[in-house]
Amino acid sequence: xxxxxxxxxxxxxxxxxxxxxxxxxxxxxxxxxxxxxxxxxxxxxxxxxxxxxxxxxxxxxxxxxxxxxxxxxxxxxxxxxxxxxxxxxxxxxxxxxxxxxxxxxxxxxxxxxxxxxxxxxxxxxxxxxxxxxxxxxxxxxxxxxxxxxxxxxxxxxxxxxxxxxxxxxxxxxxxxxxxxxxxxxxxxxxxxxxxxxxxxxxxxxxxxxxxxxxxxxxxxxxxxxxxxxxxxxxxxxxxxxxxxxxxxxxxxxxxxxxxxxxxxxxxxxxxxxxxxxxxxxxxxxxxxxxxxxxxxxxxxxxxxxxxxxxxxxxxxxxxxxxxxxxxxxxxxxxxxxxxxxxxxxxxxxxxxxxxxxxxxxxxxxxxxxxxxx
Ligand SMILES: *Cc1c(COP(=O)(O)O)cnc(C)c1O
Numbered sequence: 316x317x318x319x320x321x322x323x324x325x326x327x328x329x330x331x332x333x334x335x336x337x338x339x340x341x342x343x344x345x346x347x348x349x350x351x352x353x354x355x356x357x358x359x360x361x362x363x364x365x366x367x368x369x370x371x372x373x374x375x376x377x378x379x380x381x382x383x384x385x386x387x388x389x390x391x392x393x394x395x396x397x398x399x400x401x402x403x404x405x406x407x408x409x410x411x412x413x414x415x416x417x418x419x420x421x422x423x424x425x426x427x428x429x430x431x432x433x434x435x436x437x438x439x440x441x442x443x444x445x446x447x448x449x450x451x452x453x454x455x456x457x458x459x460x461x462x463x464x465x466x467x468x469x470x471x472x473x474x475x476x477x478x479x480x481x482x483x484x485x486x487x488x489x490x491x492x493x494x495x496x497x498x499x500x501x502x503x504x505x506x507x508x509x510x511x512x513x514x515x516x517x518x519x520x521x522x523x524x525x526x527x528x529x530x531x532x533x534x535x536x537x538x539x540x541x542x543x544x545x546x547x548x549x550x551x552x553x554x555x556x557x558x559x560x561x562x563x564x565x566x567x568x569x570x571x572x573x574x575x576x577x578x579x580x581x582x583x584x585x586x587x588x589x590x591x592x593x594x595x596x597x598x599x600x601x602x603x604x605x606x607x608x609x610x611x612x613x614x615x616x617x618x619x620x621x622x623x624x625x626x627x628x629x630x631x632x633x634x635x636x637x638x639x640x641x642x643x644x645x646x647x648x649x650x651x652x653x654x655x656x657x658x659x660x661x662x663x664x665x666x667x668x669x670x671x672x673x674x675x676x677x678x679x680x681x682x683x684x685x686x687x688x
Contacts, residue, residue, distance in 0.1 A: 478605070
């Protein structure tokens, strides 16, 4: 048996006709930038996330960059985030000349730990402009204490919801929990396009206006520029693909959740005491962009799974404070022990909606086999 980490082809087979029909319409129209598909998708996604507005941009990375710019973050400002995330979260901060400030993660959820955030702010409140909680693997960060701290210290909250469209925190969806929410439509995300794409959500009309201006070179009236912005738009072809796929999102999410529950049952039945299963905080609904277990001998297990035909991946093998490009920030090994430990133990297993029960059984029995040896 061969089990891929992600099988986008099986999803595509089911929607191919519909997608190609919509793509053809865009080609026939020859209207590619900022047209009716982008506008339509923006209002669909905004209402899905429970936000008033959404702005389509070229990628999830640009969504974070533009949100930071809209929040007024610039050179020398500090932005607090987690070291256990995809590079883009911190990379976008650094690209603006701002300073990424890392605080450690919660040992069970792997999301930013509000207590670490608070102790940082108590000691260093000066110059902190924003915080970027990341809703990792499909589960929202613990937003209530983060928002309370942000309010107290007057800093912006920018959600990195790239992995978490549809995720809920106490009944509210990712993208409506902070001042702005950043989505990615990279192909491996729960709602993925056929290339790069992203979106920023907000409830604030002023931020909405700024985001729209910033994505077209800082211009509100064509060829007149109020600020130096960027060229970052979602295009009509991607938006057309996304509007077709969006109709299936809830069904796919339900499939991911069902598969996660099935893994939980299979793991406990197999009695694999080595594996720590995903922990979902009370009041959260995870959309399981990834199903990540933490395990001893992770790299050996991964190699073994590969040898029996099971795909897996490591998100993420190196905590961001240890990345070469962030050496200048002055962090060292041991600064964020939970993040560093998780980077050594985390392993993502296949969780995509079309995954079959027999395949999940094979994944779990292969893991059991490895630890028996
Ligand atoms: C994917 C991802 C991004 C970046 O999105 P792109 O669309 O690939 O630029 C940012 N943050 C996190 C946590 C992600 O998983």
